[in-house]
Amino acid sequence: MPWNLRNLRGGLALLGLLAGCQAATEPESHVSQPAPVRQERPATEQATAREGTSAPSAPQMTAAAPVDSSAQRAFDVLTTPGTSLDDWDAAQQQLLEMGAQAAPVLAAALRSEIPLQRESAATTLVLLGPDAAALATTELLQALNDDSDFVRANAAAALLQVPDQAARALPTLVQLLQARDSGLRQMAAMNLRSQPLAAESYLSEVLSQLEREAAVEVAVPLIELLGAMGPAASAAVSQLQPLATSADPQVSQAASLALQRVQGEIQQTQAELPAFE
Structure with a gap:
């Protein structure tokens, strides 16, 4: 629901x-x-x-x-x-x-x-x-x-x-x-x-809102949404990195976890690709 x-x-x-x-x-x-x-x-x-x-x-x-x-x-x-x-x-x-x-x-x-x-x-x-x-x-x-x-x-x-x-x-x-x-x-x-899957089509709108969002209670679920998107949100990495060092613990924790999910899954996907010589 x-x-x-x-x-x-x-x-x-x-x-x-x-x-x-x-x-x-x-x-x-x-x-x-x-x-x-x-x-x-x-x-x-x-x-x-x-x-x-x-x-x-x-x-x-x-x-x-x-x-x-x-x-x-x-x-x-x-x-x-x-x-x-x-x-x-x-x-x-x-x-x-x-x-x-x-x-x-x-x-x-x-x-x-x-x-x-x-x-x-x-x-x-x-x-x-x-x-x-x-x-x-x-x-x-x-x-x-x-x-x-x-x-x-x-x-x-x-x-x-x-x-x-x-x-x-x-x-x-x-x-x-x-x-x-x-x-x-x-x-x-x-x-x-x-x-998260359906919201991938609106990634640019989500990033734009996150950039100007001042309310922590709104920013945190937006950050969590990006993490749930995984590699599809790779464009968000540069925006998530400074948030991971935010003075607000809720924001920094959410951003750190989101980065792990986005970057970690990207690296895992790359590792699973066959090597071509």
């Missing part, structure tokens, strides 16, 4: 992020799942989400997909201004427990004219996992063009969980590396890190 940004602070041990929330705290490293963006809880408290794992494909939702009335009621509570924290948490938990059964309600909400409903739907789909995301594939693909960066971010994170859809989500994640919100950049970097 993808990185979301919902439990980079607390609350549910999953992932999610919505407009108006503050930047997430530092995530765990070495996670191979996609991430949503933070979802705003009512009143003064906020919650973020975290990861999952990929799963087998599921059929895409059709217009005739039945809408579960209890899922609709829970989603209405989730997106009603003035909802108490207890009611908000209970509604969120109910949707998570329903799983893919809640997908038709969330897919319909992705077409809403109300930003909060689209943001909540996209975030919840990431948290629900691959089966629910697969049922809303059509709506999630459309959401990649949403006016809200937070909807786009979570739509991309959800699509990473759907077989054969990751490639369609990557351009959005690459674009989000340039977002003003460091939480969005962090989420994009983490999700790209989970797709």
Whole structure:
């Protein structure tokens, strides 16, 4: 499953992020799942989400997909201004427990004219996992063009969980590396890190962002992405070398490991090539 940004602070041990929330705290490293963006809880408290794992494909939702009335009621509570924290948490938990059964309600909400409903739907789909995301594939693909960066971010994170859809989500994640919100950049970097082979096509964009990135929580997953690319990221060696001596221990450690993977695998490949005289 993808990185979301919902439990980079607390609350549910999953992932999610919505407009108006503050930047997430530092995530765990070495996670191979996609991430949503933070979802705003009512009143003064906020919650973020975290990861999952990929799963087998599921059929895409059709217009005739039945809408579960209890899922609709829970989603209405989730997106009603003035909802108490207890009611908000209970509604969120109910949707998570329903799983893919809640997908038709969330897919319909992705077409809403109300930003909060689209943001909540996209975030919840990431948290629900691959089966629910697969049922809303059509709506999630459309959401990649949403006016809200937070909807786009979570739509991309959800699509990473759907077989054969990751490639369609990557351009959005690459674009989000340039977002003003460091939480969005962090989420994009983490999700790209989970797709090193597919991300090779965007090596130049990754290197450009790493060069100007000031936030450690964004730079580290970008460096780890380069390491995961292995020899394909050989163009990054000159940029990684000075980072390996950075005063920041997280950056220096990540860069040193990335250099070992990039250069070590290159040397191993060269050693395995037959010698010609």
